[in-house]
Amino acid sequence: MAQIAQETGVSITTVSKVLNNMPGVGNQTRERIQKVVERYDYVQNHAARHLRKGQSGLIDLVLMRLEGGYDVGIMHGIQDALKQSGHRLVVFATNEDESTERLWLRRLLDQSTDGVLLLLPYEQVGITDALLAQHIPFVAIGDRNEPTTAFPTIGSTIWLGGYTATEYLISLGHRRIGIITGPLHLMTSRARLAAYREAHERAGIPVDPALICEGNYLLGDGIQQTHSLLDLSDPPTAIFTGNDAQATGVYQALYQRNISIPDGISVIGFDDVMYTAQMAPPLTTIRQPLMEMGKMATHMLLNLINGQPLDSNHIELSTSLVIRNSCARPRNGSL
């Protein structure tokens, strides 16, 4: 920058003004400087700028597991929103390990971030508290374990999704519907289950507790719990899972037992991650608008960073039923 100033015979300040498109520089001088800047192929030193302006240009995303489904969908939305803002996205996975989580928190506070996106349904070392205490802007995406929070969150209409899924299966004639949930300490897992119950009640169908299995949103749950459901004396004719990874597990278990989908058993998932349309058969599922959620969350965060007030502290985007080929009437279903 000093070089450019010297070459054009102006002060560093003036060059800075040109670079930042600030007023106070004549057009001729401006153009002259711009030319030299281009010739030098000059790139600003970010550290200095950061030091002076107190902004790092970085957004941190923390997530529990880097899985390739839910998380990737949301990341697409984030990347998209960040394209305009000029921020870079730092990604960190805690792997549900407390010490890793602590390490990250420590590092985040050490280094600096303009804001944080939390894809962490629950935390073990008080991340939200620390963030709140340090006045670091952040917004939480997706599942939560508390009904209300002191910080902005974005989610989707989980309860409605759960209700829609169950209702759909019932409308197809299913009377015994298995459900594989997420961990029930999470609000959103409980919401799916509550909706499942509500839909049954509405239809006048009693809920058999044996059909309710708790999982951890992992593919493995799907396999394991499907087997236990099938081992029941009166097994279900349909299975509703808490997310698509679990549904994939169900597919796997049913394959092992040589049961066809949807003729033998219907399966409905939750999330509508990228690959669901490509499963064999394509999975009927409740779509969460992952991209949009990521995008919205990022916009909210950006507003927060710029000190603008949020329209609303908690936003829920709507879920929807995506009908593909994994659900059918039960074999002996009476409608």
Added chain:
Amino acid sequence: MAQIAQETGVSITTVSKVLNNMPGVGNQTRERIQKVVERYDYVQNHAARHLRKGQSGLIDLVLMRLEGGYDVGIMHGIQDALKQSGHRLVVFATNEDESTERLWLRRLLDQSTDGVLLLLPYEQVGITDALLAQHIPFVAIGDRNEPTTAFPTIGSTIWLGGYTATEYLISLGHRRIGIITGPLHLMTSRARLAAYREAHERAGIPVDPALICEGNYLLGDGIQQTHSLLDLSDPPTAIFTGNDAQATGVYQALYQRNISIPDGISVIGFDDVMYTAQMAPPLTTIRQPLMEMGKMATHMLLNLINGQPLDSNHIELSTSLVIRNSCARPRNGSL
């Protein structure tokens, strides 16, 4: 920091020395300062440190598509290696879009990075040249479109993998093996094909050009090309794909046509991404050690950053055949 200095009655310099564990401070003073530092719960300003030392603590990962398979496997390895180094990982997807790529490059040069990890088989705007010109350390992971490069790369023994896969199918008795490749301008796609040919030749089986389909490592390729393979007058009894995403597509196409795997047709993939074991049926595939590749690449980059010489400028980790349930003898196979 100034506060701490004042409180302990020493200069800022001394505090800095303590913080950085440098000599030149008495033990008593050192301890006294350390206590105050802890009490203040002091966190260093990263920007200033960065400005002074010229290190940002950031590593950038650029990839073409955020897909959730190959990329996520590698990211796991990277995260793992980065845990010790104290760097944060910035992720950016170009989405194969030239302007996005340019934008990123611009931004990367603007801001600062300690080093770059390239998960980009080819680039449209001369990223490697720019990086080389700016003396930014980087290493490229995986596929490439040139046989040799002026920069460090890490890959796996693709050719061997392709050979092993083909040989395995042949050993099962297959004589007509379809292959769905990646884009053939990529070295590594050609390697698979060359190996496929070599294995045929070795076994004395002529290669039918009709069985060779070019794809783009996308799931959709798998679907589309499978259909065209099946429409052949003499369709293949096995299909070898360039990656696991394509294999998933093959599964989908075969499901549509109601052909069972492996009884109707055998399928073998490439990569061994996280979900392959969970497919129905579990996919037999050529494993690339993705985690290890990510880890190695990161270690190489870290060495480069620290100015240490690299043991080798190009490393290939070994691929291996993972036999699961998607391959069997052809129906009328004679062994």
Added chain:
DNA sequence: TCACTTTAGGTAAACGATAACTCTTCTTGT
């Protein structure tokens, strides 16, 4: 006891930009 090294600590100049001011030099209205 004196010259010399070691040790503990401080001073001040960077690092590369930004921003609040100040100082000229033109305009412009009356």
Added chain:
DNA sequence: ACAAGAAGAGTTATCGTTTACCTAAAGTGA
């Protein structure tokens, strides 16, 4: 024709650390 204001450009302090260099006191050997 003159005071007031605007516009162009420069001065200088500052952001929070690190580091090269300096000083003074204490330790050391002959």
